[in-house]
Amino acid sequence: MDESGFEAALARRAGDVERMLEALLGDALLPGEIARPAGLMRSIRHGVLGGGKRLRPFLVLESAALFDSDGEAALRVAAALECVHCYSLIHDDLPAMDDDDLRRGRPTVHRAFDEASAILAGDSLLTFAFDIIADEATTLPAEARARLVTKLARAAGMGGMAGGQALDLAAERDNPDEAGIIRLQAMKTGALIRFACEAGAEIAGARAEEREALAEFGSAIGLAFQLADDLLDATSDSAALGKAAGKDADAGKATLVSLHGVDWARRQLGGLVAQAGELLAPFGTRADTLRAAARFVAVRTS
Template sequence: MTNGSSPIFEDLLAACAQSVEEVLRHLLDDRPREGEIVRPHHLMASMRHGVLNGGKRLRPFLLMESAALFDAERSATLRVAAALECLHCYSLIHDDLPAMDDDDLRRGQPTVHRAFDEATAILAGDSLLTYAFDIIASGETELPAERRLELVGMLARAAGVGGMAGGQALDLAAKDAPPTEEGVVQLQSMKTGALVRFACEAGAVIGNADLAERERLAAFGSAIGLAYQLADDLLDVTASTETMGKATGKDAVAGKATLVGFHGEEWARRQLAGLVAQAEELLEPFGERAAILRLAARFVAERQH
């Protein structure tokens, strides 16, 4: 594969990240909101450390661009995108804990439990998880109530026992009983793919798309979700800790089953090319409106960090 990323795409991704971060800074300040007595400063500081520490904000970007296909209202879309990033960052904070992946670095900075302590990191993750649903459900997210309710349910399923949390449980169990290739695909489609799929389908829900369009974008999200994890596993083999901003080579040391481990680097690159082609085919009915999402699919598969 050639590197499908372009300066134009990088600029678009960075601009979206900046817009989402502006919303996140507002949502994560110390001022109590309606129904809150006080926001403990130490806890809020740990939440900000786990969220406002860089990152590409790819999931919010996919949500924003999917919603843009249907001319969705931008301010409401940004709030849902910020909620999704809160939930994603909760998962990173908890994944980094000693009881999980035991990482000291995240995005080139100390992980939350290193910068603060383990108890605070658990509470920071818990708070971000619940806050994500609060943000979407709030009347400040100016969408019809039935759409907000649907988004809350979709995100709960993507994050829960049948999605990201369930995938993490399968990943932990795999340390004692290595999964088959089919099992690896299943756990990755849950642990990583569920939130990517949500991002793409949620954009269609926000934009009041029809069922066929929703299903098409959900399938697009599934394809690039698999590509994202496969690219991540490839980078764990080929990239440096400095490039990634987190420890690499851990899968091989831990004897963790991955598709790259089963089949090798060249097979993985061919699979990534196939997943990009599948994603682009799913976007064909949207024509040129989906040009940025096509670039996103290539970026996911061909990223270098």
């Protein structure tokens, strides 16, 4: 698959996910809900709708597509994962965290509204993600839904993304070594990407070795994604990124790019893409879109 073909596939999946999110985040109440406050819903929709590549849900859907299982249930799981991702962005942008004013080329939620609205929007999205997966409307066997809930909780929580964010905040004063940086990045960024790839196999009821291959693929491109992010932070500008650039250097935060340099980082990205491709070998040409995703992660410009 060439670059234009991949970008078309990414945009098509993003449109499907956007429509699902719009439906899930509408005004209609679910059983057990009392009300959806209008102000809260505006802040949630600002943080979720109308932007982003939707890479994580794309990986859910394309991993499921390897087994012809990229239907409505996979789309709901993909949307749930995007809710977790968007919650993390809303909270990461807060003054107590990364203190960003811009996200996806627009004011961050706490700037467009206020800090309390941003906190509540993130809280709501995190809990809603598990609601979406556990709901019987996600037409998977109960055991599969329970496994997905457990895996997502562990990928997003203290041993995954949230723990990685804690390590990232501490990195400004602790100056971690290379092993510490890799662990931080595997948690903060890689855990959700690994979940995205493994979730598609779980949805499909794939064999254990197939689930593991996709999980390892997710780990490889998760590391590539964060390395590319650090490279962009060091070499790009805010207008191109749609968010502040140069923040790692300004904060004195150690990254693999600051440790080893830009040329090393680019060579390392090539190695991670090759590793990702090898992990997909058992799936043959069916995995060409995922191979293109690995290349995209490494060479993206925003």
